[in-house]
Amino acid sequence: AQSVAQPEDQVNVAEGNPLTVKCTYSVSGNPYLFWYVQYPNRGLQFLLKYITGDNLVKGSYGFEAEFNKSQTSFHLKKPSALVSDSALYFCAVRAYFGNEKLTFGTGTRLTIIP
């Protein structure tokens, strides 16, 4: 069975500092990987995805993520945090082959401190 782990429920970062939100996954074969963000009282919004190719993926709002196959990780990063980045972040995985099921992590609440 596929799974996603987001080991930190809460991450606090000072404004202007780099941020990292961690994600590790387990899936049979190669993965499709996604990051979504949820602002208060809103649905989820897509940030970025890894399908194949370059291990460093760039997405919306200046975010990027690095796919590391050996560590089965897909950490979300941003060089300089903004207060407006404060939100709930979800990592998700789908197997490259097989059914179309998409599995999300439990989420990480990111708070950027002014």
Added chain:
Amino acid sequence: EAQVTQNPRYLITVTGKKLTVTCSQNMNHEYMSWYRQDPGLGLRQIYYSMNVEVTDKGDVPEGYKVSRKEKRNFPLILESPSPNQTSLYFCASSLGTPVEQYFGPGTRLTVT
């Protein structure tokens, strides 16, 4: 405007009273899905549909039904709701699965 709509947005009901949450998308997407979001558990997929008349179970399908008679609509049916189905529900759609999903605004369901 491209969007996924859900109705109702808020619903309070009693145990055992059948209910339907509607979901509609105007983007001609093949893939649609339902999720529930619970504190500490993240999003869990209930059912998904690859196209009209094609549906499959997600991770937590028990107590739910879906149908996909038209491409744009994907209603979620709770035939006999129970308090453990109190949750925030999201519908989503996409052109497929290795692409981004578009989420609706959510339906907050309370079953007493």
